[in-house]
Amino acid sequence: MHIPDGYLSPQTCVVAAAVAAPFVVKAYKETHKNITRSRITGLAALTASSFLIQMINIPLPGGTTGHAVGSVLLAITFGVWPAVFAETIVLLIQALLFGDGGILSLGANILNMALIMPISGYAFYRLMMRGRPDGDVLPVKVAVFAGIAGYIGLNIAAFLAAVELGIQPYLFVSSDGTPLYCPYSLKVSIPAMSIPHMTWAGAAEALFTGFTLWFLYKNGIMEELK
C-alpha cells in the first residue's frame, strides 16, 4: 500500500499532501502537549511495532504481497492524534531510509495509512463499544472489537489507495493516449487491492491488533497507560 513515486501525478500528490498536512501538524501538537511520560514510552514501543509488522510481508494469491499496518492499534491504545503522529513518523522513515513509498507520494501514503486508517478504524471501534469505556468491557471482547476495527481500517485505506492509483489513467494521459502514471484503471486497481486486503492482509491486521490489545490488558499495561 506504500505508493512509490511515479504512480501518482504530481497534482494528485499535492492535493493529498495539502489535505494531510494540517492534520499532521495538529497531531504533533496534540501529542506533544497532552501525552504523559508512561504513555509516550508505550507509544514509542507500539510505533516500533507498527514499523516491524509492516516488514512481515505475506505472500498473496496472484503473486503479490501484503502486510498489516498497525495504526488502528495505535489509535485504540493512545487516541487518534498520537496514532496519526506516530504512523506519520513510520511512513517518513520508510520513505527516506528504505525506499518504501515515495517522497512526492508521501502525503498520499500518510492520508491512507496514518490518517484515514486510524480514524476510520477507531470510529468503528467506538461504534462497537456503544459508548462504554474500555474498562467496562471484557478484555477478550475488546480484543475482538479491536481486531474487527483493524480489519475495517486497513480495508478502507487499501480502497483509498486503489482509488488514488485507479483514477490516474482517466485523468493523466500523454498526447498519444498512453497513461502517464499508474496505467491501471479503477476496474483493475480496486479488486487487485481490495481482494488481498479483505482476505490475508486483513486477517493479519485483525490478529495483530486484537492479540496485542489482549496482551496489554492481560498484563496490566493498559492500566499503566491511563
Next chain:
Amino acid sequence: MKKIWIIPMILLIMVPLGLIAEGSAWGEWPLQELSKMVGFVPQGMRNLSELWSSVPFRDYTLPFMKGFLGYIIAGIIGAGIAALIVGLAGFRRTERK
C-alpha cells in the same frame, strides 16, 4: 510498562518471515517490472521514479550484510529511529512533570 517492549521484541524475531513472500506488492513494482507487464514505461513515471535515488537501505537491505540478519538489523534501525523520534516528541512534557 517495560513489558510493552515484549511486543516489538516478538515482532523482531518474526521479521525474517517477511522475506518468504516473493514479488512486489500490487502497485509497487519497480519500473522494469511494470514495463514488462504493460509493455511500456509510462512517461510521467519515468520522470518521477528516480526522485529519491539516494535511499540508504533500499528494500530493507543493508549494503554490508545480506540475508535475514541484515533484514533484522534494518528493522532495528528503522523501528529504533521511529521510536526515538516519537519519544522525543513527548520530551518537554515529561521534563515538566
